[in-house]
Amino acid sequence: MRHNKKFNHLGRTADHRRALLANLAISLIMHKRITTTLAKAKALKKYVEPLVTRAKNDSTNSRRVVFSYLQNKEAIKELFGPIADKVGDRPGGYTRIIKLGSRLGDAASMAFIELVDFDDNMAKTPKADKKTRRSRRSGKKADAAETPVAEVEATEAPAEEAKAE
Template identity: 35%
Template structure:
């Protein structure tokens, strides 16, 4: 019997479901919000709340847990340095789901997942590479 066990299953299989959740987590942490289907949003919310709860206290066991679940050292660092301190005083409910309605293409219900508390993520400034005018002139002459 599955008393008290809540698992959202996706039709692609167990391994594919884990990968989908990992990708959703990394994209959510990078952007701070994500728009997806309601089923994926519910699975993401419960998964994120568990990960955020572990990021409140910084120790080796929690770091290993996050590393096993996420699989990306940069994301684990973001959890401990940027997300953990913001939610340290909170006891739960770190994310919220906002229903958006149906998609036009296939009619599936969509939802937006976002942080319930203002989490400011530091983003690196994008480095723009400038193309020198000499190279542009040379390519025009060759034609």
């Protein structure tokens, strides 16, 4: 039975697993998106989200706690700098896992994990209104006929204002 076994050991000893997750977390922080197996991505999500939450409060103690997990000064600077600025108002859910399919060599299920606020493709931006092309020729002639009339009226308006003065 599988009672009280809450996390995936990833087939590694505790020290090996801790080093693996720390290296994956550093890569995720530095590159904003990494490709790995689905099991490692799920384990990394549980590992890195508390660190990002900790980075929202930039204090000496927070930096020391995060450094004890990562052991990389450049990753700490990146985490407490641009990443903490972007996720400051987000209440959680800093990472996204997207499944990619199976790896050819061993059929392991692959996924990429990314920081949510740093993905430009998934960002919610207002879509530009698309202009539909008209297929009727009468619509084009009507538009072409209206433009010269508007220009003529615009040129006559200043002349009338000059006479009124």
